[in-house]
Structures are given as structure tokens and as C-alpha cells.
Amino acid sequence: MFDLPSVLxxxxxxxxxxxxxxxxxxxxxxxxxxxxxxxxxxxxxxxVQPLAEKTVVENKKETDQKNSITRKKSSKESLRxxxxxxxxxxxxxxxxxxxxxxxxxxxxxxxxKPKAEAPKPSSKxxxKPKQAALxxxxxxxxxxWSSVLERDQExxxxxxxxxxxxxxxxxxxxETRAYYVELIRNRVARYWSRPLxxxxxxxxxxxxxxxxxxxxxxxxxxESSGQPAFDRSALQAVQRATTLPVPEERDVFNRYFRNFxxxxxxxxxxx
Amino acid sequence: MTCVRFKLSKWFPLVMVGMVTVxxxxxxxxxxxxAPVESELIIEVTTGVDAKTHIAVAPFAWLGKGVVAEDLxxxxxxxxxxSGLFSPVPRADMLSRPAEPKAVAFRExxxxxSDYLVVGSLSPQTERYQFNMSLxxxxxxxxxxxxxxxxxxxxxxxxHLISDTIYEKLTGIPGAFATQxxxxxxxxxxxxxxxxxxxADADGHRVVTLFESSEPIxxxxxxxxxxxxxxxxxxxxxxxxVIVQDIASGVQKVIAQFKGINGAxxxxxxxxxxxxVLSKDGNPEIYVINLVDGVLQRLTNHYAIDTEPHxxxxxxxxxxxSDRGGNPQIYELNVADGVVRRLTFNGNYNARGSVSAxxxxxxxxxxxxxVFHIAVQDLWREAFRVLTQTTLDESPSIAPNGSMVIYATRxxxxxxxxxxxxxxxxxxxxxxxxxxxxxxxxxPFLR
Numbered sequence: 001m002f003d004l005p006s007v008l009x010x011x012x013x014x015x016x017x018x019x020x021x022x023x024x025x026x027x028x029x030x031x032x033x034x035x036x037x038x039x040x041x042x043x044x045x046x047x048v049q050p051l052a053e054k055t056v057v058e059n060k061k062e063t064d065q066k067n068s069i070t071r072k073k074s075s076k077e078s079l080r081x082x083x084x085x086x087x088x089x090x091x092x093x094x095x096x097x098x099x100x101x102x103x104x105x106x107x108x109x110x111x112x113k114p115k116a117e118a119p120k121p122s123s124k125x126x127x128k129p130k131q132a133a134l135x136x137x138x139x140x141x142x143x144x145w146s147s148v149l150e151r152d153q154e155x156x157x158x159x160x161x162x163x164x165x166x167x168x169x170x171x172x173x174x175e176t177r178a179y180y181v182e183l184i185r186n187r188v189a190r191y192w193s194r195p196l197x198x199x200x201x202x203x204x205x206x207x208x209x210x211x212x213x214x215x216x217x218x219x220x221x222x223e224s225s226g227q228p229a230f231d232r233s234a235l236q237a238v239q240r241a242t243t244l245p246v247p248e249e250r251d252v253f254n255r256y257f258r259n260f261x262x263x264x265x266x267x268x269x270x271x
Numbered sequence: 272m273t274c275v276r277f278k279l280s281k282w283f284p285l286v287m288v289g290m291v292t293v294x295x296x297x298x299x300x301x302x303x304x305x306a307p308v309e310s311e312l313i314i315e316v317t318t319g320v321d322a323k324t325h326i327a328v329a330p331f332a333w334l335g336k337g338v339v340a341e342d343l344x345x346x347x348x349x350x351x352x353x354s355g356l357f358s359p360v361p362r363a364d365m366l367s368r369p370a371e372p373k374a375v376a377f378r379e380x381x382x383x384x385s386d387y388l389v390v391g392s393l394s395p396q397t398e399r400y401q402f403n404m405s406l407x408x409x410x411x412x413x414x415x416x417x418x419x420x421x422x423x424x425x426x427x428x429x430x431h432l433i434s435d436t437i438y439e440k441l442t443g444i445p446g447a448f449a450t451q452x453x454x455x456x457x458x459x460x461x462x463x464x465x466x467x468x469x470x471a472d473a474d475g476h477r478v479v480t481l482f483e484s485s486e487p488i489x490x491x492x493x494x495x496x497x498x499x500x501x502x503x504x505x506x507x508x509x510x511x512x513v514i515v516q517d518i519a520s521g522v523q524k525v526i527a528q529f530k531g532i533n534g535a536x537x538x539x540x541x542x543x544x545x546x547x548v549l550s551k552d553g554n555p556e557i558y559v560i561n562l563v564d565g566v567l568q569r570l571t572n573h574y575a576i577d578t579e580p581h582x583x584x585x586x587x588x589x590x591x592x593s594d595r596g597g598n599p600q601i602y603e604l605n606v607a608d609g610v611v612r613r614l615t616f617n618g619n620y621n622a623r624g625s626v627s628a629x630x631x632x633x634x635x636x637x638x639x640x641x642v643f644h645i646a647v648q649d650l651w652r653e654a655f656r657v658l659t660q661t662t663l664d665e666s667p668s669i670a671p672n673g674s675m676v677i678y679a680t681r682x683x684x685x686x687x688x689x690x691x692x693x694x695x696x697x698x699x700x701x702x703x704x705x706x707x708x709x710x711x712x713x714x715p716f717l718r
Contacts, residue, residue, distance in 0.1 A: 009406075033376065067383055144461050156614055172387070176377070177312070179513040181312070181314050184314050185314055185315070185316055188314075188316050189316050189317075189318045189319055189320070190320060191320075191322060192316060192318075192319035192320065192321075193319060193320060193321050193322045194321050195441065195442045195443050195444075196317050196356060196442040196443065196674060196692075197443025197444050198443075205313075227443055228443070229440070229441060229442055229443035230443065232408070232441075233319075233408075233410065234316075236386060236408075237319070239409065239410035240386070257312065259311070260311065260312035260313070260314060261311055261312065261313040262313075262314050262316060263313050263314065263315045263316065264315075264316050265315060265316070265317055266317060266318070266319060267317040267318065267342075268317065268318045268319070269694075270694040270695070270696075
């Protein structure tokens with residue numbers, strides 16, 4: 001069926017392809033850690049170094065000018081200059097986020113210094129040779145940092161809110177489910193008339209399909225008790241009920257009540 | 272930022288490979304596939320109402336000429352009603368009278384609230400009737416019994432047979448409508464009293480007098496095959512004798528006529544032995560007589576009174592009433608080794624015990640605050656329950672299917688028969704047509 005040349009051709013082509021892929025992935029894999037380190041270092045440098053230097057310089061200028069307007073600015077800028085640390089500190093899980101407001105109110109200039117100094121030693125060894133690359137980076141301006149940070153915090157808050165909203169919704173769904181489980185249980189029990197041959201501990205499971213309006217669409221035996229009369233009593237309980245109480249919340253209904261299992265196991269029989 | 276993006280782009284193949292790997296991993300595929308299913312919700316129902324089952328018995332179509340002697344459907348209806356488990360749909364409410372499943376409009380019967388529907392027809396044969404019936408599930412719109420055909424010479428027999436068939440299908444327990452009861456009646460006139468041993472259908476119809484006497488008749492008992500009856504009669508010399516009578520021929524045979532008490536006969540499950548109470552050796556003791564060779568064996572030997580023997584279904588043990596503990600209680604006796612074990616401990620009076628065919632339920636007369644009730648004890652689980660609220664209840668006898676207990680009680684000073692289900696939920700008064708009625712005994716299955 002296959003002629004030799006085409007088979008050989010395909011083998012060679014596949015081999016080539018695989019080799020190229022292996023080589024390529026090998027390259028990228030080798031580069032990956034370096035890139036990672038570089039990125040990491042960059043981030044630290046971006047956050048720490050320029051801020052510390054710039055704020056100090058600006059503040060010096062401001063004090064020289066002794067301008068009331070610039071003083072206001074300086075206080076604002078000191079706020080800005082102080083707010084960035086949380087971002088740099090956040091990955092390190094420092095207490096920074098809570099401290100800035102207090103320090104801002106004090107309006108003290110030198111205070112940011114030690115803050116900026118602290119991370120320095122850790123970032124110094126590596127970033128130094130690469131600081132040359134810094135200007136090339138398309139970094140946000142210092143003045144933009146606060147807004148970036150704000151955005152980040154907002155995003156974080158949004159995420160938290162979304163999480164809590166989701167958890168709340170989930171909790172609500174569970175509560176709704178529990179409520180309707182009880183309603184269905186009660187309604188079915190009201191229609192369940194056990195035959196004389198029923199005994200405590202017998203069990204039949206029915207698979208029930210319900211329409212969104214609660215109408216029983218389909219009911220069938222999923223797991224028989226082995227006693228036809230007992231099985232039928234369960235079937236009839238659902239059939240007699242004709243409709244079952246189901247939640248109006250569409251997703252809760254779809255998740256739990258469109259299709260569920262009714263398990264009949266008497267515990268209250270006297271025989 | 273662009274720089275970072277550029278760097279990332281170099282990673283792109285790796286990222287893609289990673290993503291493809293993740294997407295293709297069985298775990299992810301499984302997660303995606305199972306996501307819409309969720310864990311299936313299971314709602315457990317552990318209680319019920321056990322309301323009566325609504326059943327409609329459409330009149331049977333008569334395919335012969337003229338009018339049929341008995342209304343077959345109403346016999347079935349009455350049987351089912353009397354069981355206490357069914358609530359028949361009144362005939363006046365029926366919108367149609369189908370005679371076969373094909374003619375049934377299910378919606379119509381569903382509207383009537385009927386869960387089941389019985390339809391059928393009856394046709395004349397020479398000296399007999401042929402019937403055909405179907406049992407339909409109205410809610411499921413299916414036939415539970417598509418077609419059941421048979422012949423019979425008596426419409427009441429046919430009716431009870433149909434009732435048994437329906438009952439067994441719907442409850443999972445054999446019906447006992449085609450059974451009979453024995454009982455003793457006392458008709459007092461000015462001059463004399465007349466005692467009669469009677470037999471009737473379980474529904475109280477077709478009463479036959481088996482024996483009558485101006486002297487007392489006591490303790491009737493069915494043989495296991497339902498063909499003979501043992502009882503105590505004072506008709507010879509006004510002294511108690513244990514007598515066995517063949518029901519079909521009416522031939523009687525005196526089994527025991529010893530000095531003192533000859534009483535409380537009880538058939539062994541194989542029908543070959545008769546247990547009874549004799550006081551020929553001083554005080555009442557339990558004896559067993561072999562009906563084949565007439566050998567008499569004494570089973571108890573106690574200075575207290577031992578009476579009212581009743582066989583356990585295995586035929587190896589007997590229960591009896593004894594006051595050896597200070598007051599009447601029910602004991603069990605192992606026939607082989609004579610070992611006696613006390614069964615009842617509730618209250619200070621439990622007597623006249625009889626046991627269901629499965630050996631599980633011990634039914635007795637229980638005295639509570641000087642009032643006599645019928646009570647049942649679950650011998651497997653040691654549960655005890657008083658079944659009746661009437662007073663002076665006596666002589667409980669269990670139906671062969673274990674569904675009901677028939678007993679004698681008083682109503683306005685008259686002795687009447689009542690029946691109660693073993694769970695105490697269903698109570699029925701049986702029609703008493705003959706004055707004072709006493710000592711009912713439910714027959715075994717007669718088929």
C-alpha cells in the first residue's frame with residue numbers, strides 16, 4: 001500500500017520536526033530561568049530604587065524653594081512616595097500597607113528613607129549591573145505609581161468582593177437547596193402510602209426529572225427494593241404529587257433539581 | 272511594559288505547550304465533563320402517611336342473558352374495603368363502565384382520584400361462570416394484571432379469589448378473603464339457650480351451622496388442612512369432651528373424655544397431633560394426643576394451672592398460659608426436652624396466646640387496669656403493643672396471611688366480632704347476625 005519513498009519521506013520529515021521542536025523547547029527552557037530572574041530583579045528595582053532617589057531629590061528642591069504650594073505638593077508627594085512601598089513589600093508580606101497613612105499625616109520627609117533602604121541590600125547585588133537597562137524600560141512615571149497602586153488595590157478589593165459575593169451566592173444556593181429538599185421531602189411523604197408488606201429499612205431509589213415549573217416530567221426506578229409493591233408505592237407517591245416545589249433561581253434549579261434522586265426508606269413503620 | 276510583553280512572547284511556545292498539556296490532561300477533561308452534572312442530589316423520604324389506596328372496581332360486564340345473581344364487583348369492593356387498606360371509589364361517581372382495558376380512559380379515573388382500576392367481565396358456562404379481570408395502574412396508565420381468567424360455580428368464591436389476587440398484587444402479601452371463620456353463637460330464649468358452632472366466609476357471609484347443642488360449646492379450632500374442626504362440647508352428660516368433627520361429612524369423634532377438664536384443643540402444624548388441657552391427674556396440665564395411634568403424652572407438670580396451648584409454626588414448640596409465676600403469663604415449651612421459657616413480661620395478665628404463621632407475632636389477651644385488650648408482641652424484636660381500645664376483648668385469632676387479628680368483644684352488651692390489623696391502624700367490625708358471638712377462629716388458607 002505504502003511505497004517506500006513516501007514512508008521514508010514522512011519518517012524523515014517527522015524526525016526533523018521532532019528534532020526542531022526538542023531543540024527549540026530545550027532553548028526556551030534554558031532561557032526561562034534567566035528571564036525569570038531578570039524580571040524579578042527588574043520589578044524590585046523599579047519599585048525601590050528610583051522612588052527612594054527621586055523623592056529625596058524632589059524633597060530637597062522643595063525645601064529650597066520654600067513654596068507653600070510646593071509644600072502642599074510635597075506632602076502629597078510624600079504620601080505618594082510612601083505609598084509605593086506596600087507594593088514592593090506586599091510580595092514580602094510586610095506590614096507596610098497599614099503604616100503609610102499614619103506616616104503621611106506626620107508629613108515627615110526623611111522617613112521614607114529607611115524604608116527604601118531596607119529592601120536595597122537585597123536587591124543591590126543583582127540589579128546593579130543591570131541598572132543600565134532601566135532607562136530602556138517603559139516604566140510608569142513615579143507620579144503614576146499611586147494610581148497604579150490604587151488600581152491594583154481596587155482590583156484586589158474587587159477580587160475579594162467577587163470572591164465573597166461568590167461565596168455568599170454559593171451559601172445562598174446551598175440554603176435554597178436545603179429549603180427545597182425539605183419541601184420536596186414533605187410533599188412526597190404526604191403522598192407516600194406504604195403497602196402492608198413494607199418494612200423499615202427497605203429502600204427504593206427513583207430518578208426524578210422535573211420541569212422548571214415543578215411538574216414531574218419523568219420518574220423511574222433507579223434502584224429497586226426487590227419488592228414490586230414497595231417500588232410502586234414510591235412511584236405512585238411522586239405521580240400523585242404531580243408537581244414538586246422547586247426553586248425559581250434558575251441556576252440552583254438546574255444544578256440540583258432538574259434531575260435528582262428520591263430515596264424512599266421507611267423508618268416510621270411499626271412492623 | 273511592552274518589554275515584558277515581548278519577553279513573554281518568547282515564552283509563548285512553552286506556555287502554549289503547558290496549556291495544551293493541562294487542557295488535555297484527563298483530570299481537566301473530567302472536570303469539564305462532570306461540571307454540569309454536579310454531585311447528584313439525593314432526597315431521602317423516611318416517613319409516609321399510609322393513607323388508604325383508592326381503587327375503583329367497575330361493574331363486571333355480564334355477557335349472558337338476563338340478570339346475574341350476585342354483583343361480583345361489589346363483593347370485591349367490600350372485601351377490599353374491609354381490609355382497611357383500600358378506599359373504593361363509589362360506583363355513582365364512575366363516568367364510564369369499561370369492561371376491558373382497551374375501553375379505559377385513564378384521565379377520567381385519575382380525576383376521580385382513583386389510583387387503581389379493576390375492570391372485567393363474566394360469562395355463563397354450563398352450571399358455572401367464567402370471569403376475566405384486569406387490574407390497571409391509573410397513574411402509570413399500565414396494566415398490573417393484564418388479564419386474569421378463571422372459572423367458578425359460586426360468584427362469592429370468584430369474588431374472593433379476585434380480591435385475593437388484587438390484594439396480593441398491591442400489598443405484596445397474600446390475600447385472606449377466600450378464608451373462613453369459625454365461631455360460637457349463643458341464642459338465649461325464655462326457656463333455653465342454644466349454642467351453635469358456625470362457619471362463615473371471612474366477610475361474614477354464607478353462614479353454615481356445623482353443630483348445635485343446648486349445652487355449651489367452646490374453643491373451636493381449625494385443622495391445618497381446614498377440613499376438620501376440634502372443639503369442646505358439654506352435650507354428652509353435661510361434661511366437657513374434646514371432639515373432632517369432619518366438616519364435609521359432619522362425622523364426630525370424641526378425642527378426650529377424661530375425668531375433670533378436657534379443654535382447649537390445638538392442632539399441631541402437621542395435623543397429626545392435638546394438644547389440649549386435661550386435669551385427670553389433679554390440676555390442669557398440657558397434654559398431646561397422637562390422632563393416628565391415640566397415644567397420650569403429658570408435657571407439663573406443675574402445681575400451677577397450665578392451659579390454652581397453641582403450637583408454634585415449627586411444630587416443635589408450644590406456647591401456653593400458666594400462672595406459675597404468680598399471675599397468668601404466656602410461656603413457651605420445647606416439646607423435645609420439656610424446657611419452659613417465659614415469653615410475656617408486660618403487666619400482670621397475658622393469656623390466650625397465638626402466633627402468626629411466620630412465628631414472629633404473639634397475639635394475646637392483655638389485662639390493663641382491669642380491662643381486657645388484645646395485644647401483640649414481636650417475638651423477634653421484643654416489642655409489645657396493645658391493639659384495641661375496647662374492653663373485654665377475648666379470643667384473638669390471626670388471619671393466615673398475618674394481616675389481621677379477629678377477636679370477640681362486647682358492643683352494647685352483645686358479643687360481637689371485630690378485626691384489627693397487626694399494626695393496630697385498621698379496625699373493622701364484622702357483621703354479627705346471630706345474637707351473641709364468641710370465640711372466633713380464623714381458618715388457614717383453604718386453597
